[in-house]
Amino acid sequence: MLKANPHKRTYSNMMLFLRCQVEDYAFGPAKWGSERGLDEEFERRADVKSAKRGKKFLEGLRELRKRTRDNVWQQRRDEEHRHEYEDVEPDGGEEDEEGVQTQVCKGCGHVIQVEVF
Numbered sequence: 001m002l003k004a005n006p007h008k009r010t011y012s013n014m015m016l017f018l019r020c021q022v023e024d025y026a027f028g029p030a031k032w033g034s035e036r037g038l039d040e041e042f043e044r045r046a047d048v049k050s051a052k053r054g055k056k057f058l059e060g061l062r063e064l065r066k067r068t069r070d071n072v073w074q075q076r077r078d079e080e081h082r083h084e085y086e087d088v089e090p091d092g093g094e095e096d097e098e099g100v101q102t103q104v105c106k107g108c109g110h111v112i113q114v115e116v117f
């Protein structure tokens with residue numbers, strides 16, 4: 001049975017089948033042969049899916065390890081770098097609070113605010 005797609009009119013028509021038609025086809029020689037054949041195919045696909053999930057998990061783990069390694073590298077870099085701050089004047093828009101001085105590192109651009117006594 002052809003029916004207009006209710007989600008969007010521009011989608012092509014839906015082809016609707018009776019359950020018995022689907023079952024006849026699925027269990028017939030053109031597809032899975034029998035109910036058992038369908039179950040076997042279902043299990044095969046479930047296996048493929050879980051194998052994929054396992055692969056995805058391993059990939060995620062590898063990615064995480066890589067990121068962790070990068071972090072250690074980054075930490076070491078941070079240790080090597082000693083910030084050298086210099087005063088910056090607030091650029092018009094935002095005025096520093098009374099007694100607060102904004103400083104920026106010449107090396108990496110890190111910004112801190114220090115209290116001025």
Ligand SMILES: [Zn+2]
Nearest residue numbers: 083105107108
């Ligand atoms: Zn710095």
